[in-house]
Amino acid sequence: MxxxxxxxxxxxxxxxxxxxxxxxxxxxxxRPQDVPWTPLDLSQPIGMFTRSKIGGLKDDFAGCRALLDAAGVRYTALPPRDGGAQCGYDDAVRLNAGGSRDLAYAPAGVGVSCRVAAALALWEWQVVQPAAQARLRSGVARIEHFGSYSCRRLYGRDSGAFSEHSTANALDIAAFVLEDGRRISVVGDWTAGQGKADADKAAFLRDVRDGACGVFSTVLSPDYNAAHRDHFHFDQASRGMGGACR
Structure with missing residues (x-):
């Protein structure tokens, strides 16, 4: 027995x-995107390990470009730039209109690190467009920004650490222009007004801020400090498994 x-x-x-x-x-x-050992695929929804997988592309420019190619993102690989000090880049791409991306950036032809470009593609498809349809009943036609590459230290100070902008590893998002012509700006719509339309705009901005946290290592908004009252700061700084989302 x-x-x-x-x-x-x-x-x-x-x-x-x-x-x-x-x-x-x-x-x-x-749910392959929720498993750490599956390869990154920009056609898959954002998962628990998507952000860390994008971060893992830091020293794999060829692999990152292959991901953009597979996803149909149109871009031009930029030549390396030596900006002196701690500035410059060797893994940047210029986003072009067309391809599988349904919206444009203004000013057009923004150049960013390939990791930022990969995150932007996922953010556009999986976060921005669904949030716009759900909150505002319209798609987004254009994203307005304050630029990427800038050889400067944090907050433009004379000393201290250099900004991720100094290596084109960041992008500042200012506003969204909808297909129906409405413009939703961080500076104008982050704080809801009196009506439902104002509340929906504010909710949309929080949706896209929160969703960005799954693909960017750093996400800063007006909730962080006054310096970000008019834009979202997105970057791919090396932070290991953790991220900053405020």
């Missing part, structure tokens, strides 16, 4: 392990 009981227990444990294995297999098949 004891031998039989031990055998039964073994069979039960094998059955449990098999069930767990099948469940993990099904999960990996249905």
């Amino acid at each position: 004891k031998a039989l009981s031990a055998g039964v227990r073994t069979l039960v444990w094998l059955a449990v392990l098999a069930a767990i294995g099948f469940a993990l297999y099904a999960f990996v098949r249905s």
Whole structure:
């Protein structure tokens, strides 16, 4: 009886392990973006490890460009730039109109690090457009920005650490122009007014800010400080598994 009981227990444990294995297999098949070892795919929804996978492209410019190519993002690889001090870049791309991206940037042809470009593509498709449809009943036609590359220190100070802008590893987002012509700006619509339309605009801005936290290592908004009252700051600074979202 004891031998039989031990055998039964073994069979039960094998059955449990098999069930767990099948469940993990099904999960990996249905949510590959939530598994750390699956390759990054810009066609997949944002998952638990998407941000860290994008961060892992830091020293893989060719691999990052291959991801953009596979996703249909049109771009031009920029030649390396030596800005002296701690400025310049060797992994930047200029985003071009067309391809699978349905919106434009203004000013046009913004140049950013490839990791920022990959995150922007996911953010546009998985966050910005769904949030605009849900909150404002219109798609987004254009994103206005304050630029990317700028050889400067944090907050333009004379000393201290250099900004991620100094390597084109950041982009400041100012406003969104909808397909129906409405313009939603960070400076004008972050704080809701009296009506439902104002509340929807403010909610949209918070949706796109919160959603950016899944693909950018740093996301700063008016909630962070007064210096960001008129824009969102997105960058891909190396932060390990953690991120800054405020």
